[in-house]
Amino acid sequence: MTTSQPPVIHDDCICESATWNQNGVTVAGWNGRGSSLNQLDEPLGLFVDEDAAVYVAGTLNFRVVKWASGASSDQVIAGGNGEGNQNNQMKYATKIIIDKNGTIFICDHMNMRVQRWFKNDDHGQTIIENISCWGLTLDKEKLLYVSDWKKRRITKRPSEQITAGGNGQGSALNQLFYPCDVFLDQDQSIFVADDGNQRIIK
Structure with a gap:
Protein backbone atom coordinates (compact mmCIF):
# COMPACT_ATOMS: atom_id res chain seq x y z
CA MET A 1 0.00 0.00 0.00
CA THR A 2 1.35 3.40 -0.94
CA THR A 3 0.25 6.75 0.33
CA SER A 4 0.79 10.05 -1.41
CA GLN A 5 2.14 12.99 0.49
CA PRO A 6 -0.02 16.13 0.59
CA PRO A 7 1.35 19.04 -1.45
CA VAL A 8 3.57 21.49 0.38
CA ILE A 9 1.92 24.91 0.52
CA HIS A 10 3.89 27.91 1.74
CA ASP A 11 2.66 31.08 3.46
CA ASP A 12 2.04 32.69 0.07
CA CYS A 13 -0.58 29.95 -0.62
CA ILE A 14 1.32 28.72 -3.68
CA CYS A 15 1.85 24.97 -3.85
CA GLU A 16 5.52 23.97 -3.99
CA SER A 17 4.93 21.98 -7.19
CA ALA A 18 2.89 24.71 -8.92
CA THR A 19 3.63 25.49 -12.55
CA TRP A 20 2.61 28.38 -14.77
CA ASN A 21 1.35 28.55 -18.34
CA GLN A 22 4.11 29.35 -20.80
CA ASN A 23 1.84 31.65 -22.84
CA GLY A 24 0.40 34.81 -21.36
CA VAL A 25 -3.03 36.41 -21.76
CA THR A 26 -3.39 40.14 -22.38
CA ILE A 131 11.44 63.15 -3.07
CA SER A 132 12.66 61.39 -6.18
CA CYS A 133 10.24 58.54 -5.67
CA TRP A 134 10.41 55.56 -8.00
CA GLY A 135 8.92 52.71 -5.95
CA LEU A 136 6.81 52.25 -2.83
CA THR A 137 5.00 49.66 -0.77
CA LEU A 138 2.84 49.36 2.36
CA ASP A 139 3.52 47.27 5.45
CA LYS A 140 1.00 45.47 7.66
CA GLU A 141 0.43 48.65 9.68
CA LYS A 142 -0.28 50.66 6.50
CA LEU A 143 3.00 52.57 6.77
CA LEU A 144 4.69 53.54 3.51
CA TYR A 145 8.18 52.51 2.45
CA VAL A 146 9.45 54.73 -0.36
CA SER A 147 12.52 54.47 -2.57
CA ASP A 148 14.33 57.79 -2.97
CA TRP A 149 16.19 57.46 -6.25
CA LYS A 150 18.50 60.46 -5.85
CA LYS A 151 19.25 60.14 -2.13
CA ARG A 152 20.01 56.41 -2.55
CA ARG A 153 17.82 55.22 0.28
CA ILE A 154 14.53 53.67 1.40
CA THR A 155 12.56 55.55 4.04
CA LYS A 156 9.63 54.55 6.21
CA ARG A 157 6.87 57.14 6.36
CA PRO A 158 5.66 59.24 8.05
CA SER A 159 8.60 58.92 10.48
CA GLU A 160 11.23 59.32 7.69
CA GLN A 161 13.23 56.51 9.27
CA ILE A 162 15.93 55.28 6.90
CA THR A 163 15.43 51.53 6.52
CA ALA A 164 17.96 50.81 3.75
CA GLY A 165 20.86 52.74 2.25
CA GLY A 166 21.35 56.36 3.21
CA ASN A 167 25.14 55.98 3.27
CA GLY A 168 25.88 57.61 -0.03
CA GLN A 169 26.16 56.08 -3.46
CA GLY A 170 28.10 52.84 -3.62
CA SER A 171 28.09 49.07 -3.83
CA ALA A 172 28.72 48.19 -0.17
CA LEU A 173 25.98 46.25 1.60
CA ASN A 174 24.88 49.40 3.45
CA GLN A 175 24.71 51.47 0.26
CA LEU A 176 22.41 51.79 -2.75
CA PHE A 177 22.78 53.17 -6.27
CA TYR A 178 19.47 54.20 -7.88
CA PRO A 179 17.02 52.13 -5.81
CA CYS A 180 14.04 51.83 -8.14
CA ASP A 181 11.66 49.53 -6.28
CA VAL A 182 11.00 48.14 -2.82
CA PHE A 183 9.09 45.11 -1.53
CA LEU A 184 8.26 43.79 1.95
CA ASP A 185 7.73 40.09 2.57
CA GLN A 186 5.53 38.57 5.28
CA ASP A 187 8.38 38.84 7.80
CA GLN A 188 8.71 42.57 7.04
CA SER A 189 12.12 42.02 5.44
CA ILE A 190 12.88 44.68 2.84
CA PHE A 191 13.92 43.78 -0.71
CA VAL A 192 15.32 46.56 -2.90
CA ALA A 193 15.82 46.61 -6.67
CA ASP A 194 19.20 48.36 -6.65
CA ASP A 195 19.30 49.37 -10.30
CA GLY A 196 22.71 51.03 -10.45
CA ASN A 197 24.37 48.04 -8.77
CA GLN A 198 22.53 45.48 -10.92
CA ARG A 199 21.31 43.58 -7.87
CA ILE A 200 18.39 42.80 -5.59
CA ILE A 201 19.39 43.35 -1.98
CA LYS A 202 17.62 42.23 1.21
Whole structure:
Protein backbone atom coordinates (compact mmCIF):
# COMPACT_ATOMS: atom_id res chain seq x y z
CA MET A 1 0.00 0.00 0.00
CA THR A 2 1.35 3.40 -0.94
CA THR A 3 0.25 6.75 0.33
CA SER A 4 0.79 10.05 -1.41
CA GLN A 5 2.14 12.99 0.49
CA PRO A 6 -0.02 16.13 0.59
CA PRO A 7 1.35 19.04 -1.45
CA VAL A 8 3.57 21.49 0.38
CA ILE A 9 1.92 24.91 0.52
CA HIS A 10 3.89 27.91 1.74
CA ASP A 11 2.66 31.08 3.46
CA ASP A 12 2.04 32.69 0.07
CA CYS A 13 -0.58 29.95 -0.62
CA ILE A 14 1.32 28.72 -3.68
CA CYS A 15 1.85 24.97 -3.85
CA GLU A 16 5.52 23.97 -3.99
CA SER A 17 4.93 21.98 -7.19
CA ALA A 18 2.89 24.71 -8.92
CA THR A 19 3.63 25.49 -12.55
CA TRP A 20 2.61 28.38 -14.77
CA ASN A 21 1.35 28.55 -18.34
CA GLN A 22 4.11 29.35 -20.80
CA ASN A 23 1.84 31.65 -22.84
CA GLY A 24 0.40 34.81 -21.36
CA VAL A 25 -3.03 36.41 -21.76
CA THR A 26 -3.39 40.14 -22.38
CA VAL A 27 -5.56 41.65 -19.64
CA ALA A 28 -5.08 45.38 -20.32
CA GLY A 29 -4.16 47.41 -23.36
CA TRP A 30 -2.87 45.77 -26.55
CA ASN A 31 -4.55 48.31 -28.81
CA GLY A 32 -1.42 50.24 -29.66
CA ARG A 33 0.08 53.19 -27.85
CA GLY A 34 -2.43 55.95 -27.24
CA SER A 35 -4.74 57.81 -24.88
CA SER A 36 -8.07 56.13 -25.63
CA LEU A 37 -9.69 54.14 -22.83
CA ASN A 38 -8.62 50.87 -24.43
CA GLN A 39 -4.98 51.95 -24.78
CA LEU A 40 -1.89 52.42 -22.61
CA ASP A 41 1.20 54.57 -23.03
CA GLU A 42 4.33 53.41 -21.20
CA PRO A 43 2.64 51.46 -18.39
CA LEU A 44 5.16 51.31 -15.53
CA GLY A 45 3.18 50.93 -12.30
CA LEU A 46 0.99 47.88 -11.77
CA PHE A 47 -1.29 46.60 -9.00
CA VAL A 48 -3.81 43.73 -8.94
CA ASP A 49 -6.55 43.65 -6.30
CA GLU A 50 -8.40 40.69 -4.76
CA ASP A 51 -11.07 40.86 -7.48
CA ALA A 52 -8.40 40.47 -10.19
CA ALA A 53 -8.90 44.07 -11.32
CA VAL A 54 -5.69 45.47 -12.82
CA TYR A 55 -4.60 49.02 -11.98
CA VAL A 56 -2.03 50.63 -14.26
CA ALA A 57 -0.02 53.85 -14.05
CA GLY A 58 -0.01 55.05 -17.66
CA THR A 59 3.16 57.09 -17.37
CA LEU A 60 2.77 59.15 -20.55
CA ASN A 61 -1.02 59.29 -20.28
CA PHE A 62 -0.59 60.97 -16.89
CA ARG A 63 -3.25 58.85 -15.25
CA VAL A 64 -4.01 55.69 -13.29
CA VAL A 65 -6.61 53.41 -14.82
CA LYS A 66 -8.52 50.37 -13.63
CA TRP A 67 -9.20 47.38 -15.87
CA ALA A 68 -11.88 45.17 -14.35
CA SER A 69 -11.45 41.46 -14.99
CA GLY A 70 -12.56 40.72 -18.56
CA ALA A 71 -13.09 44.38 -19.48
CA SER A 72 -12.24 45.69 -22.96
CA SER A 73 -11.57 49.25 -21.80
CA ASP A 74 -10.43 50.98 -18.64
CA GLN A 75 -11.75 53.47 -16.11
CA VAL A 76 -9.70 56.51 -15.11
CA ILE A 77 -9.45 56.60 -11.32
CA ALA A 78 -6.66 59.16 -10.82
CA GLY A 79 -5.30 61.92 -13.02
CA GLY A 80 -6.38 62.02 -16.64
CA ASN A 81 -6.23 65.81 -16.69
CA GLY A 82 -3.07 66.17 -18.71
CA GLU A 83 0.52 66.60 -17.63
CA GLY A 84 1.03 68.98 -14.71
CA ASN A 85 1.61 69.49 -11.01
CA GLN A 86 -1.90 70.31 -9.82
CA ASN A 87 -3.56 67.92 -7.36
CA ASN A 88 -5.65 66.37 -10.13
CA GLN A 89 -2.64 65.86 -12.41
CA MET A 90 0.58 63.88 -12.49
CA LYS A 91 3.83 63.76 -14.41
CA TYR A 92 5.53 60.41 -15.00
CA ALA A 93 3.89 58.16 -12.43
CA THR A 94 6.14 55.16 -11.85
CA LYS A 95 4.55 53.04 -9.12
CA ILE A 96 1.16 52.61 -7.48
CA ILE A 97 -0.15 50.65 -4.53
CA ILE A 98 -3.71 50.41 -3.24
CA ASP A 99 -4.80 49.63 0.31
CA LYS A 100 -7.84 47.64 1.46
CA ASN A 101 -9.99 50.81 1.46
CA GLY A 102 -9.25 51.57 -2.18
CA THR A 103 -6.90 54.46 -1.38
CA ILE A 104 -4.23 54.84 -4.06
CA PHE A 105 -0.64 55.87 -3.34
CA ILE A 106 1.26 57.13 -6.39
CA CYS A 107 4.93 57.83 -7.03
CA ASP A 108 4.57 61.02 -9.08
CA HIS A 109 8.21 60.94 -10.09
CA MET A 110 8.76 64.09 -12.16
CA ASN A 111 6.71 66.17 -9.71
CA MET A 112 8.99 64.94 -6.89
CA ARG A 113 6.10 63.84 -4.70
CA VAL A 114 3.98 60.98 -3.42
CA GLN A 115 0.26 61.48 -3.80
CA ARG A 116 -2.66 59.85 -1.99
CA TRP A 117 -6.00 59.57 -3.75
CA PHE A 118 -8.97 58.46 -1.68
CA LYS A 119 -11.48 56.23 -3.44
CA ASN A 120 -13.80 58.14 -5.82
CA ASP A 121 -12.03 61.49 -5.23
CA ASP A 122 -11.33 63.74 -8.23
CA HIS A 123 -7.99 64.96 -6.85
CA GLY A 124 -5.10 63.72 -4.77
CA GLN A 125 -3.24 64.97 -1.72
CA THR A 126 0.51 65.40 -1.66
CA ILE A 127 1.71 63.49 1.41
CA ILE A 128 5.47 63.55 0.68
CA GLU A 129 7.28 66.38 -1.12
CA ASN A 130 10.76 66.84 -2.57
CA ILE A 131 11.44 63.15 -3.07
CA SER A 132 12.66 61.39 -6.18
CA CYS A 133 10.24 58.54 -5.67
CA TRP A 134 10.41 55.56 -8.00
CA GLY A 135 8.92 52.71 -5.95
CA LEU A 136 6.81 52.25 -2.83
CA THR A 137 5.00 49.66 -0.77
CA LEU A 138 2.84 49.36 2.36
CA ASP A 139 3.52 47.27 5.45
CA LYS A 140 1.00 45.47 7.66
CA GLU A 141 0.43 48.65 9.68
CA LYS A 142 -0.28 50.66 6.50
CA LEU A 143 3.00 52.57 6.77
CA LEU A 144 4.69 53.54 3.51
CA TYR A 145 8.18 52.51 2.45
CA VAL A 146 9.45 54.73 -0.36
CA SER A 147 12.52 54.47 -2.57
CA ASP A 148 14.33 57.79 -2.97
CA TRP A 149 16.19 57.46 -6.25
CA LYS A 150 18.50 60.46 -5.85
CA LYS A 151 19.25 60.14 -2.13
CA ARG A 152 20.01 56.41 -2.55
CA ARG A 153 17.82 55.22 0.28
CA ILE A 154 14.53 53.67 1.40
CA THR A 155 12.56 55.55 4.04
CA LYS A 156 9.63 54.55 6.21
CA ARG A 157 6.87 57.14 6.36
CA PRO A 158 5.66 59.24 8.05
CA SER A 159 8.60 58.92 10.48
CA GLU A 160 11.23 59.32 7.69
CA GLN A 161 13.23 56.51 9.27
CA ILE A 162 15.93 55.28 6.90
CA THR A 163 15.43 51.53 6.52
CA ALA A 164 17.96 50.81 3.75
CA GLY A 165 20.86 52.74 2.25
CA GLY A 166 21.35 56.36 3.21
CA ASN A 167 25.14 55.98 3.27
CA GLY A 168 25.88 57.61 -0.03
CA GLN A 169 26.16 56.08 -3.46
CA GLY A 170 28.10 52.84 -3.62
CA SER A 171 28.09 49.07 -3.83
CA ALA A 172 28.72 48.19 -0.17
CA LEU A 173 25.98 46.25 1.60
CA ASN A 174 24.88 49.40 3.45
CA GLN A 175 24.71 51.47 0.26
CA LEU A 176 22.41 51.79 -2.75
CA PHE A 177 22.78 53.17 -6.27
CA TYR A 178 19.47 54.20 -7.88
CA PRO A 179 17.02 52.13 -5.81
CA CYS A 180 14.04 51.83 -8.14
CA ASP A 181 11.66 49.53 -6.28
CA VAL A 182 11.00 48.14 -2.82
CA PHE A 183 9.09 45.11 -1.53
CA LEU A 184 8.26 43.79 1.95
CA ASP A 185 7.73 40.09 2.57
CA GLN A 186 5.53 38.57 5.28
CA ASP A 187 8.38 38.84 7.80
CA GLN A 188 8.71 42.57 7.04
CA SER A 189 12.12 42.02 5.44
CA ILE A 190 12.88 44.68 2.84
CA PHE A 191 13.92 43.78 -0.71
CA VAL A 192 15.32 46.56 -2.90
CA ALA A 193 15.82 46.61 -6.67
CA ASP A 194 19.20 48.36 -6.65
CA ASP A 195 19.30 49.37 -10.30
CA GLY A 196 22.71 51.03 -10.45
CA ASN A 197 24.37 48.04 -8.77
CA GLN A 198 22.53 45.48 -10.92
CA ARG A 199 21.31 43.58 -7.87
CA ILE A 200 18.39 42.80 -5.59
CA ILE A 201 19.39 43.35 -1.98
CA LYS A 202 17.62 42.23 1.21
